[in-house]
Amino acid sequence: MPMQPFENFRGTVAPLDRANVDTDAIIPKQFLKSIKRTGFGPNLFDEWRYLDRGEPGQDCANRPLNPDFVLNDPRYAHATILLARHNFGCGSSREHAPWALADYGFKVLIAPSFADIFHQNAIKNGLLPIVLDEAVVDRLFELATDGDEPLTIDVDLHNLTLDADGHGSIEIDIDPFHHHCLIHGLDDIGLTLTHADDIAAYEARRRAEAPWLFA
């Protein structure tokens, strides 16, 4: 599926202060029974966000909210940037996790590290995962939790910088191919299919070298 091109982005931050947040926590298994890509936002972090047991097809508007969960804090109600701790998105490969984050409204994820499969899945869905040093992430957590106003961050994808609302700016590192895809919103299957001749040539060579693979 072609994704939406990513523009330069300004948004407020929700700080999720837990390490090793797994994809079971991001979107619990009962919601994986859907055969669609959309509609997962209301069940994002379901077990942390609500006090009752979540089931597919519920009207989440009437469910009891967990007042201690960060996304239920009015300060972070409109956050589009999720600040997290290390190894965010570990565990199951379910792409429902980035689908849920995007459907909820997040565009940017910041953490000291992301799990590999989650990172790949996020990029495929036009979410921007930004890896920053632990010390910088610590500082952003302080800024995001101090005071009554949420922290606003600007991400400039052309100059590869992140600006924390008057508290300084920092370079960000994004894989050049991912950067290209995010900026242009490419359909990467379409891109791969432009190399169909290379794939056919590989298959022909491999068929001769390793015929059992094609038997």
Place this chain on the structure above:
Amino acid sequence: MLDPGRRRPNRRRRAAQHLSSPHRRGTLVGFVFAPETAPMPTPRTLYDKIWDDHVVRTDEHGTSLLYIDRQLVHEVTSPQAFEGLRLAGRKPRRPEANLAVPDHNVPTTDRHLGITDPISRIQVETLEANCREVGIQLFDMADKRQGIVHVIGPEEGFTQPGLTMVCGDSHTSTHGAFGALAFGVGTSEVEHVLATQCLLQKKSKSMLVRVDGPLGRGVTAKDIVLAIIGEIGTAGGTGHVIEYGGDAIYALSMEGRMTVCNMSIEAGARAGLIGIDETTIDYVRGRPMAPQGALFEQAAAYWRSLNSDPGAEYDRVVTLDAASIRPQVTWGTSPEMVLPVDAAVPDPADIVDPVKSGSYRHALAYMGLAPGTPLADIPLDKVFIGSCTNGRIEDLRAAAAVARGHKVADSIKLAMVVPGSGLVKAQAEAEGLDKVFIEAGFEWREPGCSMCLAMNADRLEPGERCASTSNRNFEGRQGQGGRTHLVSPAMAAAAAIHGRFVDVREI
């Protein structure tokens, strides 16, 4: 200022010493006696060799188009991929390179009733319709070969050494036990592979985890991999492909090797690999989807050439002494929160790092455990033996050996055994293992993922505590509010009999 000075990862590579596969020593000869005029080939790892043999092209950013030989497909992560193909007017490039099976949603009781949950049923029916439409082979619920994707792939010979394999499931790392580069992907990549038989990939870093020396009695592959995760952490393998080496690894059966590679993802690595030896080749020989006759011998010669060369370098090397590994039990909500069965629950107050200390506090609150509690004193409610980690015949034999002639403790509400596949179930029944379990008070179920992730009716209720042979002790993994302790099959069976954890070495 936000910028503390940029750090670059240390890229120094370390050479592996004395890898214990006999074939590694064998490949040395070709290099040592190479003609003087020929350049000395750079020693390569198994990962390097499989990678090199599958690169279709590499772009200016260093991103490669990697050819994918085989894909396994299940009902949960594929419907949106097939839908994507349809919307774009695309067709699978090689339907015959895929094998599909429903496993996550299938019931483990009363199969003749079909799937009663309508949403689960639609997902399984969607898989069947999609496979029919594009010509992908499917083992449906009535097929005796139906089972967990990562059990049936090896069982059918669909999994072979030297392959690149993917599946929309993180435990695809299991197949690395065969010396195949196998990793989990998301649904967009399932669609990408269906459409192009390729994936866009950057090469990962390499890590060698060597487990040297003999394992102690009662210590299994599950304990090895849990000990490794305890050592390097759940992000220890992030960005790496792990190769497991050392004599403790090569002494394992294929089932044990699959258990180790299966949980590579819990160590943060997308893929785990074990070199190819005669144990590997003997397992593959004669399986229905493996090459047959002369083609098999040709394939086997190629497979033997793939092992890491002596002197091949890794970005990171970790060594464990097999003799020091004791039966493992997880106490928290991440697989790295693991200790030997004779240890006690740790105290978060002893942890200096505030983030880690906070994680420990959260975990203990969720698990309902107090610091200092001996793991052996933790009472259990349920026991689950099964999953792609430990649902194979060898696992059932190990559990049955402990259960034989005993009874499940009265305090255990449910102890269930879920074979990894229909063929594992049939084999176990041929050996009489089903009777051993049933006589001891275990339930003997139909194959599937079951309570590893509780997408079907098999789940924990809030607050229930389970000894489980699965792979993830995450919050809510086995049911909202459920508390999971990961252990080996023998440890799970012993826990069922005693109603709490016991050290299998002492029974």
